[in-house]
Amino acid sequence: MPVKRIDKTAMPERNAKQRARDFSEVNEGYRYEHALFEAERCLRCQDPVCVEGCPVRVPIDKFIHRVAARDLAGAAQILRDANPLSSICGRVCPQEMQCEKNCHMGARYRPVAIGHLERFVSDWAQGQPLTTNGQAKKPWRAEKVAIVGSGPSGLVCAGELARLGHPVTVFEALHAPGGVLRYGIPEFRLPNRILDAELDGLRRLGVEFVNNVIIGKTLTLDQLFDEMGYSAVFIGTGAGLPKFMNIPGEGLNGVYSANEFLTRINLMQASSFPHVDTPVEVGKRVAVIGSGNTAMDCVRSSLRMGAEEAMVVYRRSEKEMSARVEEYHHAIEEGVKFLWLNNPVEVMGDDKGWVTGLKCMKMELGAPDDSGRARPVPIKGSEFVIPVDTVVLAIGTTPNPLLTRANKDIRTTKWGGLMVDEGTGETSRRRVYAGGDAVTGAATVILAAGAGKRAATAIHEDLVKEAQPV
Numbered sequence: 001m002p003v004k005r006i007d008k009t010a011m012p013e014r015n016a017k018q019r020a021r022d023f024s025e026v027n028e029g030y031r032y033e034h035a036l037f038e039a040e041r042c043l044r045c046q047d048p049v050c051v052e053g054c055p056v057r058v059p060i061d062k063f064i065h066r067v068a069a070r071d072l073a074g075a076a077q078i079l080r081d082a083n084p085l086s087s088i089c090g091r092v093c094p095q096e097m098q099c100e101k102n103c104h105m106g107a108r109y110r111p112v113a114i115g116h117l118e119r120f121v122s123d124w125a126q127g128q129p130l131t132t133n134g135q136a137k138k139p140w141r142a143e144k145v146a147i148v149g150s151g152p153s154g155l156v157c158a159g160e161l162a163r164l165g166h167p168v169t170v171f172e173a174l175h176a177p178g179g180v181l182r183y184g185i186p187e188f189r190l191p192n193r194i195l196d197a198e199l200d201g202l203r204r205l206g207v208e209f210v211n212n213v214i215i216g217k218t219l220t221l222d223q224l225f226d227e228m229g230y231s232a233v234f235i236g237t238g239a240g241l242p243k244f245m246n247i248p249g250e251g252l253n254g255v256y257s258a259n260e261f262l263t264r265i266n267l268m269q270a271s272s273f274p275h276v277d278t279p280v281e282v283g284k285r286v287a288v289i290g291s292g293n294t295a296m297d298c299v300r301s302s303l304r305m306g307a308e309e310a311m312v313v314y315r316r317s318e319k320e321m322s323a324r325v326e327e328y329h330h331a332i333e334e335g336v337k338f339l340w341l342n343n344p345v346e347v348m349g350d351d352k353g354w355v356t357g358l359k360c361m362k363m364e365l366g367a368p369d370d371s372g373r374a375r376p377v378p379i380k381g382s383e384f385v386i387p388v389d390t391v392v393l394a395i396g397t398t399p400n401p402l403l404t405r406a407n408k409d410i411r412t413t414k415w416g417g418l419m420v421d422e423g424t425g426e427t428s429r430r431r432v433y434a435g436g437d438a439v440t441g442a443a444t445v446i447l448a449a450g451a452g453k454r455a456a457t458a459i460h461e462d463l464v465k466e467a468q469p470v
Helices: 032-039 060-068 072-082 086-092 114-126 152-163 192-204 221-227 258-266 293-304 325-333 402-406 445-464
Strands: 144-148 168-171 208-210 230-235 255-257 285-289 309-313 337-339 342-349 355-368 374-378 384-387 390-393 432-434
Touching: 032 060, 032 114, 060 072, 060 114, 072 086, 072 114, 086 114, 086 192, 086 445, 114 192, 144 152, 152 168, 152 192, 152 230, 152 445, 192 208, 221 230, 230 445, 255 258, 258 293, 258 390, 285 293, 285 384, 293 309, 293 325, 293 390, 355 390, 432 445
Parallel strands: 144 168, 144 230, 168 208, 230 432, 255 390, 285 309, 285 390, 309 337
Antiparallel strands: 342 355, 355 374, 355 384
16 A cells, blocks of 8 residues: 655745746646645545535545546546636635645644645646537526626626526626636736636636626616516625725825725736736835735735835734735745834825825734734834835725615625625525625635525525426
């Protein structure tokens, strides 16, 4: 019997100095031999608790067993049936806090690299020739479903409903589908070609995409139901409204919300300016406020946009940081500086209205607050100024209220999240469902995907009670 490998197979990465100045993908992906070695580390558990840690319930044990058996087509089919965004989730999901956290191998050694294997199999599948003629499948049910928003929750909901035979249309407010996957995640983490391949897969399932339509403005929910004949609507509009600190100087030139900064770079391709029309002004010294994955995306993007020095400013310590460990380590390797226990209190500017510095106050940690993390406490008289040209606020987002303002019958929480039934995702309006960041606030891609999948099941079960196949 072969000896079980103990060490986790490392992900090949590009050289840090080279990758910090371009937007090509950092992780190079497993090669075939890497995937086989890593799949052999799986213990073949009779109780695969890793599956319980996956919000979309991918049969992790089964697809890894297929990899170990050198049946990549079988592994790809298992992934495709469970998650239409597997090549995306294999890149951006926090597996270390979900499926891999539950892995029995992690009791004594490092857990199996489930995410790396998911990415490998999905990328392999994307590289294979189509087994169909490329034409979209025709739905076999009469009940049409409208999806509002093309982020992860909407895309997964759309894919599940199409697979169940429903005609599905995804309405996207922007000029290209993908939601936060396109505008919010840089190409060095999630290349557009990967997203586009997953979208093409949904089109082959029969999903239709309509861009430049804002539900609540261009079209109303009533029009979707009464005039266009949709039987149900799923709202996956995300949390695209940025938060600000409300400190002096936030209106100066050179201050961005993370949403604007990343949207200009990712969706509007500002990295190719002046060959494209959208610029983004990035100075020599950039400060990003926050410590989540979005903050890491912003600070690493600023280096690629030409910043000579890029830093993260955070009021707590490294221990309370919310970013993935992998993204943090990549940032360090690329030269990002971290100013822990510093809270910005003012953005400084010159007489022409441009940023010149960031005034901060040193902090110390006190007792835990409502989030469970140590509360940052100001140290009196500790103010100092960091010379910077650009400030990016990456301190969180909330749902955009446009749709709910136009539909008063949809109940929301005090902070603007849509209120839904936990089991089905149905809102206070009959046959209007919701999931993802529009419900929970800013969270992860895979949690949003899980909400979309649960809602799709509930929508299908509700609709088929009263309707018949075409």
